[in-house]
Each structure stands twice: as structure tokens, then as C-alpha cells.
Amino acid sequence: MNRIARRSGALTILVILLIAGFVFFLAEYTMNAADWVMHPGSPHVYANDQIRTGVITDREGVLLLDMQEDGWTYASQEAVRQATMHWIGDRQGMIDALVMPAYYEEVLGYDFLNGLYSYGKDAGTGGVMALTLSSRLQAVALEALGDYKGTVAVYNYKTGQILCAVTTPTYDPDHVPDIDGDPVRYEGAYMNRFLQSAYTPGSIFKIVTLAAALESMEDAQSLEFTCTGSWGEGESPVTCESAHGKQSLKQAFANSCNCAFAELARQMGGKTLLEYVEKFQVTEPVSFDGITTASGNFDLDEYYITLGWSAIGQHTDLVNPATYMTFMGAVANGGRAAKPYIVESASDGKNGYQAQISYGDPVMSSETAAIVRQYMRYAVENKYGADHFPGLTVCAKTGTAEKDGERASNAMFAGFVTDEEYPLAFIICVEDGGYGASTGIPIASKVLTACKEILDQQ
Ligand SMILES: [Zn+2]
Known part of the structure; x- marks a missing residue:
């Protein structure tokens, strides 16, 4: 009897241990299974460090990347492959699949109860990730940029969808060129400039200075400026290419008069301008889909001539393209924009x-946003030419950003469309592109026209 009792006691302990072990395993499994299955060492999902299940498409279902056991298949069109690789990654691992990390589970087709149920040829090919990008638009923007380095992006400021975001230089992932052998052509080829760069904004920053003045100075709209072509007594005065003469604030904005905007900043004061730069969030990174962009920069320098240069987007000013595009969306949309996503x-x-x-x-x-829109529309109608954008009411500002110690300038063009059917904000940054007007406007014309066609078809 004693022996039986002892045995049953030992058995009870064993059973308890077994149950405890099982519970422990279940808890571990519950918490870690996803990590185990999706760990880069897992043969179910990865081969040669690449995900081997799932599909990425554009907004219309066009295949951008098919990740299967026997390898990766990119889009059939070369231009689409080149224009989308900086979002979906390359085979060599030089360019990250930026859109993937936040949605691994959905793309891999994994869940706790069923495991990798969509893995394998019989079970399916994994999940589908649909991007907001239009592959047609990506190809148009890539062609419009030509041999220039830079970025072109357009997003819907009412929904947040990024329709277009191209970065150059790029290359065909199916025919990788000798990148190290041509460092000039492929400078920064692995970088997504829309996300990871920060450019000297030049005169597109006058939108910030204008909005700050409208918010902080009651009489801003009635100010008058007389431009003699040079402003400031001392070293490195602010200059215009020619004297603009007497102008209203609105005319000074359309003329992109550096002297007038330096004077506007002097009257406003550096601390006030800095306060609004922060309020407008133009130097803040933006975050979406697990991605965080580069930050911009604005340094307060109370010396009035340096402040003048800061107010016209020079000095140490820097803006990230994604952030500035979002700021354009806010101006377009009454002061508050939808956050971009891809x-x-x-x-x-x-x-x-x-x-x-x-x-x-x-x-x-x-109210401020409405006045800024009017000024930007006035600039398009009177300076840039509204006929570049048939069927679209475009408001914009050009910028020609001088680079320290270099003769070449970056061409910048930022703005938005105010038509109800086309709520689009855009940013164009062209490195060594010269004048914003001569380089940026033709690119914007091609890309926005293509955007209109695509939205008309939906
Ligand atoms: Zn001037």
C-alpha cells in the first residue's frame, strides 16, 4: 500500500512537471513563435537572407516583386523596376525593403494557430502587400528626372496616399551595373533620397517665412519693400540677381525677392521665425509604415544678415523632401494635412x-493657409505659367538652392493642386539642376499631368 502511495505520489509529481513544462512551452511558443518562424535563419521563409514568400504590388495590382522559393521576380518593365527598387529592396541586400518590416506577418502568411499556412506551392504563395504607388507614375517621374540625381514625389493630402516617390540615381535590379566602377554616376545610389536626404531648400523656404509673417504680424499683407538688388550693410549682404524695385509682399513672393524676404525676417525677428519653423514642423522627420525620415535643420542666428539668409532657405537650412511635401499638404488643406503613407x-x-x-x-x-495658397497661385499665374498644368489649379514656389563652395545649384519646386478631384501635394529636388523654374517646372508638368490621367481613370 505504501509502495503504491509512493508511486502514485511520484507519478503526480511527474504529471505536474509535464504539465508545467507544457505550459511553459506553450507560453514560449505563444510569445516567440512568430519570431522563430520569421527569423532570418528560418528555412521556411528565408533563403540566402531573402524572404521567399509573398507578393508586393502597386496601387493597381501591377506586380512589383514576387518573392518565391526559387527567387525574386521584379516588375516586367525596366523603368518600373528602376523606379520602385528603393522601396522594395534589391537582391544583394544593398537596398532595404523599407516597406516590409512593419507588415512581415501579413506578407509571409503566418499566424499563431495555423503557422505558415500560406507557405509552399500547394498552400499558396504568401500574402499580398499593395503599395499606394502608381507604377505608371513612377516610370513617368523617372523619365522626367532623366540623368539628374534627386527625388520627385506626389501624395494625396486628403488621404495620405503617396502616389509617386522616385529617387535617383537608380539602376535595374535585373541587370546590376558596375556601381563602384562609376562613382560619379551612381553617387548615393543605395539611398532613398525622398526619405533619407535633407536638402538646402532655397526659395521654397520663403513659403515658411511668408506663413510665419502672416501668423505673427498683423500688417504683414500691407507691407511694402523696395529692392535695390542688395540688402544689409556688412559682409555677405543678401542679393537679388537684379533690383526688383518697389513691391507688395505678394509681388515680392512671386518675384522671389531675396532682399524683401530678408527684410521681412528682420522685422519679424529671428526668435519668431524659429518659433514658427518649429510650429510648422518643417524640420521634423515624418514617420509612416515603420519608416522615419531624415530631419531638417534651422539655426537661429540673431545677426540680421545671417537671419536674412536663413529666411530665404540658405545659411544652414535643410529640409527633408517627405517632410516638406507634407507641409505643402498642410498649406493646401487648411493648415492640417493627412499623414503620408505607402x-x-x-x-x-x-x-x-x-x-x-x-x-x-x-x-x-x-486663414493663413488660405492667404499662402493665394500667393502661391499668384506666382504660378504671373511668373511660372499656369499653362504648364492644363486642367489643374497648381499653387507653387520655385527654389534655386546654392551649395556652399560650388557653382552648381539644386533646383527645387514645391506646391500642390487645389482642385477637389486632385488633392495632390508635391516636391521636386534636382541636384545640380540649376534654376528651379527651368528644371523643376517641366518635371512637375509631366508628373502632375500623368497624376491627373491616373486619377481620372479611377
Ligand atoms: Zn529683390
Whole structure:
């Protein structure tokens, strides 16, 4: 009897240990299974450090990347491959698949109860991630940029969808060139300039100075300026290419008069300008889909001539293209823009992610935004030519950003469309592109016209 009792006691302990072990394993599995399955060492998902299940498409279902056991297949069109690689990654691992990390589970087709249920030829090919990008638009923007380095991006400021975001230089992932052998042509080829760069903005920054003045100075709109072609007594005065003479603030904005905007900043004061740079969030990074962009820069220098240069987008000013595009969206949309995003959905049929519209903070009053829109429209109608944008009401500002110690300048062009059917904000940065007007406007014309066609077809 004693022996039986002892045995049953030992058995009880064994059973308890077994149950405890099982519970422990279950807990571990629950918490870590996803990590185990999706760990880069897992043969189910990865081969040669590459994901081997799932598909990435553009907004219209055009295949951008098919990740299967026997390798990666990119888009059939070379231009689309070149124009989208900086979002979906390359085979060599030089360019990250930026859109992937936040939605691994959905793309891989994994869940806790069923494991990798969509893995393998019989079970399916993994999940589908649909981007907001239009592959047609990407190809148009890539062609419009030509041999220039830079970035072109357009997004819907009411929904947040990024329709176009191209970065150059790029190359065909199916025919990788000798990048190290041509360092000039492929300078920064692995970088996504839309996300990771920060450019001297030049005169597109006058939008910031204008909005700050409208918010902080009651009489800003009635100010008058007389430009003699040079402003400031001392070293490195602010200059214009020619004397603009007497101008209203609106005319000075359309003329892109450096002297007038330096004087405007002097009257406003450096601390006030800095306060609004921060309020407008133009030097803040933007974050979406697990991606965070580069920051910009604005240094307060109370010396009035240096402040003057800061107010016209020179000195140490820097802006990230994605951030400035979002700022353009805020001006277009009454002071508050939808946050940009690039992943529309990711689903394996069971687990799904669907993007939601989310708005950023209001950065300026709707009254200020309305006046800035009028000024930017006035610049397009009177300086740039509204006929570059048939069927679209475009508001914009050019910039020609001088680079320290170099003769070449970056061409910048930023703005938006105010038509209800085409709520688009855009940014164009062309390195060594010369004048913003002569280089940026033709690119914007081609890309926005293509945007209009694509939206008309939807
Ligand atoms: Zn001037």
C-alpha cells in the first residue's frame, strides 16, 4: 500500500512537471513563435537572407516583386523596376525593403494557430502587400528626372496616399551595373533620397517665412519693400540677381525677392521665425509604415544678415523632401494635412492590415493657409505659367538652392493642386539642376499631368 502511495505520489509529481513544462512551452511558443518562424535563419521563409514568400504590388495590382522559393521576380518593365527598387529592396541586400518590416506577418502568411499556412506551392504563395504607388507614375517621374540625381514625389493630402516617390540615381535590379566602377554616376545610389536626404531648400523656404509673417504680424499683407538688388550693410549682404524695385509682399513672393524676404525676417525677428519653423514642423522627420525620415535643420542666428539668409532657405537650412511635401499638404488643406503613407494593405487572406487616414497636427490657421495658397497661385499665374498644368489649379514656389563652395545649384519646386478631384501635394529636388523654374517646372508638368490621367481613370 505504501509502495503504491509512493508511486502514485511520484507519478503526480511527474504529471505536474509535464504539465508545467507544457505550459511553459506553450507560453514560449505563444510569445516567440512568430519570431522563430520569421527569423532570418528560418528555412521556411528565408533563403540566402531573402524572404521567399509573398507578393508586393502597386496601387493597381501591377506586380512589383514576387518573392518565391526559387527567387525574386521584379516588375516586367525596366523603368518600373528602376523606379520602385528603393522601396522594395534589391537582391544583394544593398537596398532595404523599407516597406516590409512593419507588415512581415501579413506578407509571409503566418499566424499563431495555423503557422505558415500560406507557405509552399500547394498552400499558396504568401500574402499580398499593395503599395499606394502608381507604377505608371513612377516610370513617368523617372523619365522626367532623366540623368539628374534627386527625388520627385506626389501624395494625396486628403488621404495620405503617396502616389509617386522616385529617387535617383537608380539602376535595374535585373541587370546590376558596375556601381563602384562609376562613382560619379551612381553617387548615393543605395539611398532613398525622398526619405533619407535633407536638402538646402532655397526659395521654397520663403513659403515658411511668408506663413510665419502672416501668423505673427498683423500688417504683414500691407507691407511694402523696395529692392535695390542688395540688402544689409556688412559682409555677405543678401542679393537679388537684379533690383526688383518697389513691391507688395505678394509681388515680392512671386518675384522671389531675396532682399524683401530678408527684410521681412528682420522685422519679424529671428526668435519668431524659429518659433514658427518649429510650429510648422518643417524640420521634423515624418514617420509612416515603420519608416522615419531624415530631419531638417534651422539655426537661429540673431545677426540680421545671417537671419536674412536663413529666411530665404540658405545659411544652414535643410529640409527633408517627405517632410516638406507634407507641409505643402498642410498649406493646401487648411493648415492640417493627412499623414503620408505607402502601404495601402497587406493581407494573406486571414490576417490583414488596411491603411487608415490619419491627420497630423494643425500647423497654421486656415486663414493663413488660405492667404499662402493665394500667393502661391499668384506666382504660378504671373511668373511660372499656369499653362504648364492644363486642367489643374497648381499653387507653387520655385527654389534655386546654392551649395556652399560650388557653382552648381539644386533646383527645387514645391506646391500642390487645389482642385477637389486632385488633392495632390508635391516636391521636386534636382541636384545640380540649376534654376528651379527651368528644371523643376517641366518635371512637375509631366508628373502632375500623368497624376491627373491616373486619377481620372479611377
Ligand atoms: Zn529683390
